[in-house]
Amino acid sequence: MVACPRCGQPALFAPANPARPxxxxxxxxxxFGAWANEEYRVPDATPELPPDDEPA
Ligand SMILES: [Zn+2]
Incomplete structure (x- = not known):
């Protein structure tokens, strides 16, 4: 058993558990969704720019 990296609950670390760890x-x-949402993105040193108001 291992601790689930997401919720900390004991998780079965065996082939029987396809979602391991x-x-x-x-x-x-x-x-995976958190990664997709860039929750874990590296700190960005780029200053925030105002929205580019591009004419259509
Ligand atoms: Zn969990």
């Missing part, structure tokens, strides 16, 4: 496919999905 997560406790469930749901936790796996949430973690």
């Amino acid at each position: 997560f406790c469930s496919p749901r936790c796996k999905q949430v973690d």
Whole structure:
């Protein structure tokens, strides 16, 4: 057993658990979604620019 990286619950770390090291496919999905949403993005030193008002 390992601690689920997402929720900390004990997760079965065995081929029987396709979502390992997560406790469930749901936790796996949430973690992947977080990556997709750039929740873990590296700090960006670029100053924020005002929205570019491009004429159509
Ligand atoms: Zn979990």
